[in-house]
Structures are given as structure tokens and as C-alpha cells.
Amino acid sequence: MALRFGPRDATALSSLGFERRYGRFVPIDRSSLEAWYEGYEKDWLLPAGRQTKEALRKFLDDEFAGRARGRYRLGEPRVKSVNRLFLKANQATRRDVIGEVEDVIDHIDDLVGVRISCTNLGDVDELVGRIRSEFEEEGFRRDALPQCGIAVEHGSAKDYIESPKDSGYRACHFNLLVGVPAPRNPQCVRVELQIRTHLQDAWGDLTHEDTYKPGGEVPPHVRTASRHMADLLAVVDQQAQSIREDLDQQIEEAADGSVNPAAADAIEDEDEDLRSSVEAYVQRRHAEMTRPLPLASLAWELRSEFGEVLTKDWLGLGQMSAMLEGMLPSGAVVKDKPGTLIPRDFDPQAFEPTKARPAGRQSALPEVLQRLRAIEPRFPALDTDQFGEAFGVLTIEHNNLRRERPEREPDLSYLNELTRRTRDRARHVGLTVGRSTFDYIGKSLLYGSFLGDAMTPDEARSRFADVTVERLASLQVSVDDDSLRELRMWIEGELDTDV
Secondary structure (H helix, E strand, O other): OOOOOOOOOOOHHHHHHOOOOOOOOOOOOOHHHHHHHHHHHHHHHHHHHHHHHHHHHHHHHOOOOHHHHHHHEEEEOOOOHHHHHHHOOOOOOOOOOEHHHHHHHHHOOOOOEEEEOOOOOOHHHHHHHHHHHHHHHOOOOOOOOOOOOEEEOOOEEEEEOOOOOOOOOOEEEEEEEEEOOOOOOOOEEEEEEEEEEHHHHHHHHHHHHHHHHOOOOOOOHHHHHHHHHHHHHHHHHHHHHHHHHHHHHHHHHHHOOOOOOHHHHHHOOOOHHHHHHHHHHHHHHHHOOOOOOOOHHHHHHHHHOHHHHHHHOOOOOOOOOHHHHOOOOOOOOOOOOOOOOOOOOHHHHHHHOOOOOOOOEEEEOHHHHHHHHOOOOOOOOHHHHHHHHHHHHHHHHHHHHHHHHHOOOOOOHHHHHHHHHHHHHHHHOOOOOOOHHHHHHHHHHOOOOOOOOOHHHHHHHEEEEEEEEHHHHHHOOOOOOOHHHHHHHHHHOOOOEEE
16 A cells, blocks of 8 residues: 555554664754754665656656656755754744654655646646656555655645645645665655746745745745735736647647648648658657557647648648548547547556545545546546536536527637636635646537536536546447446446445
8 A cells, every 4th residue: 555654653664664763762952953864864865865856757758758748847856954954843833743853754744855847737737647646556656666666645735826825835745755775674755746837936946945934034024025926926827827728729629620721721732851750750759659649739749840830731631630640550540539649559458557546535446447547647536526526616617608608619719718717616615626627527528519508517427427438448448347337336426435
């Protein structure tokens, strides 16, 4: 099972094979802390930081290829200085629980920290979901680092983007549990992972280092100015996200639909050099793939590499799928929306179920949905109650939109507005469901042609189950009748498998 331990739970650590190496217990004072921390930092914290960075680097390289990889910047691990640790350990809120130097291991989570900054809010949401899918599961993942493991600590997630700190600080936090190998006794080390936007990261560089003073007071006018700066950057982040969603809509329409015939004038005589370059890029990219890739994601890469002229005409063929079918083996392109590129020699049964636990809950997804999430990480890791809550707010806003403009045809523009309004309503009622979840559910209903009329939450859940079954078939996932029945009961709220 994924490691979970509470304050000062030495028995649990021992039972899992992890022992404290520094067994000397002394009162918490500066000289004792410095003497203990010097060895602990060298033997455990610095190795844990290096291992975490390497695991996350490999994870990002595997998950986000091509253009998408550039949207995520992995920072250097940092170890908290002994001076800051001493101030933090002696804060009033910790004096009652930290009486010995080794108590800091249980009560201070950020002795080691690693940061990933992302281009915009949607990227943060995407990365958080994939981190949970990969690392929040039963047991360590050992494929990246054979001699040790890494997992998200149960219950450690903190969303300071939805609920910023009083200072204005915004980020998503996880505690990663990293097993550091040793000749005799390995050690489990907590590493705090911070995920935030580039703008939120810039705010931290500009203000947080100067105003972060444990045990000290920051002048009120400085706190006010710092918070005001954070709020202004949050508005810019929201505007950047809206721009990204509009661009995503444009590229998805180009990837999944037919191009306006007038656009064919963009390339009257096909440039053979361009065609050869595009074909070489597509074939290389296809050979590198390990899991299905949305055509929209590939379209982003191609436009970035070859320019907008390619996506206007697709080399004179009018559709992206038609262009790809002429360059790749038969069966590589799934035309059903959302269009998908299937890897060479793809075996969906080779994908192990993620065993991811729905965020903040104790129930595991049914195995068929775990497998789908391993293949398609955007599939939401929600439990049956969260599905109900998500569909509740989504159908309220969908029905409001249908009532306000009944003549409007549901399309990607409609979906963007629906997702934004649903996200605002969810935030208002305190529902912590990410924007990528609403986007995935909304697109599933849109591509299933289910957004034309008003519907109840139960109807929406049933229709989402229908689309999910179709999606499994398009991804070539074999599912028996019992698993399909369990899938439907789970999504429709008739099944719960608490553990």
C-alpha cells in the first residue's frame, strides 16, 4: 500500500522497514538541531532531493512529449536551511509538538522541496491529475528508480490556488514519500512538491523570499502590497487561461473537423519538401508514442513546427485524419471524436491499472476505469459521490445555457463557456473538482451529441457512461460484461467499493 503515517508514528515506520538512524533524543535547541541536521541533510535530504528530481524529470519526459514538454519547468531541489528550520520549529504552533530534534521529521513537511512551474492554470490542473494517476496508488512506483520508490502521501494535497494563503501565495502542494536506499536501513523522506504557474512562481521570486519570515513580523503595508501583486497576477493567469482555451478550441476544430474549402487556396501546389518534412515528423512521433495521443495535441505540435499554413489545409487534403492516414499504417488513426492517434503495436491490456484513489477519498476506481486512466490520464479519478457532485453543477449550468439561448448549437465554443460557468459554480459551492475534469466530461457529452437538450444529473451520468464504453472500444480495450456492468453502476452512482 502507499505509505501513510501520522505524527510521530515510529511503529508504522518500523513495520515498513524504515528506521530512524539518529536515535539520540535531546531538547530542541539550536546547537542540538544543527548537530543533528548536518548529518540528516547529508545522508537523507540531499539524496532524496536528487532522486525526486530524477523521477519527476523522467515522468515529465514520458508524459509530455514534443511541444507540450516545454510547458513544464522542473526546478532544482532545495533543502531548508538550518536557520529557517530553527525559526519554523520554534513557532508557537509547533512548540507543543516538537520537543526533540527528530520531531521535525513528523511535523515539518518541507525539509526538502521541488517545484514545477507551468505555463497556465490548465497545465497545473493537467499535471496534478497525472501526478496522482502515476504516484497516488497502492505501493511505490519502481520503474523510474529501481532501488527505491516514490508515492504521494495520503491526505497531503493542499490547493492554495483555489484557496490562497493570506499572503496571496498560490500553488498546489503534495508530500512525496521517497525511499532513500542505504546499505543497512533505508529511510523514508518527505519531499514537498509545489506545482504552480510561471506567474505564481514569479510572484514567489519577487516577494515570497523577502516576506517569508517565520517568527517575525512583516510590515502591514508590505503584506498588503504583496497580496495585491498576487491578486493582479491571478487575474492575468485567468486571462491567459481564457486565451489558451480559445486557441485550443481553434486547433481542435482544425484537428477533428473539415477545413473550410476556401482554405485550400493557402497551398495551391503542394510543397513536396514540406510534405516530406511533415511525414518524417509524424512517423518519428508515432514511433516514439507509448500511449494514444489526441489529434488536437499532435495538431498543436505540427502547427508549432511547420506553421499555421499546415493546419489550414492539411497538405491539400482538407482533414488532418486524411493526411495522417496517408503517412501511417492502417488503423493508427481513430476518427471518432475526439480524434486519436494509436501507437504502433499498441496493446491496451499491457497497461496496468493505476489503482489511483479518487482525490481525498478512500475508494478505488473499478479496474476497467483504472486501466482507462492508465491509457488516457485525463479520465477523471472521481469516486461515485464526486461524479454526482460534478454532474450536478455541470447540468445546472448546461440547462441555464439552453434556457438562455435555446437556438445555440452546442460546439466547442459552447463547451468553453459551459466549462467556465461550471467551474465558477463549483468554486462558489466549495466543490474541489479540477477544470480538466469538467472539460473531459463536457467534451464526452458534446462528442456524444448529448448537449442539445436540457437533462438531469442522472441522465448526464448515464450518457457519460455510454460515451465511456464507446471510448474503451475505440481504444481497443477488451472489457467483459461484468466489468461493463460495474463501470455503469459506478458512474451512475449505484456502486461503491469502499476499502
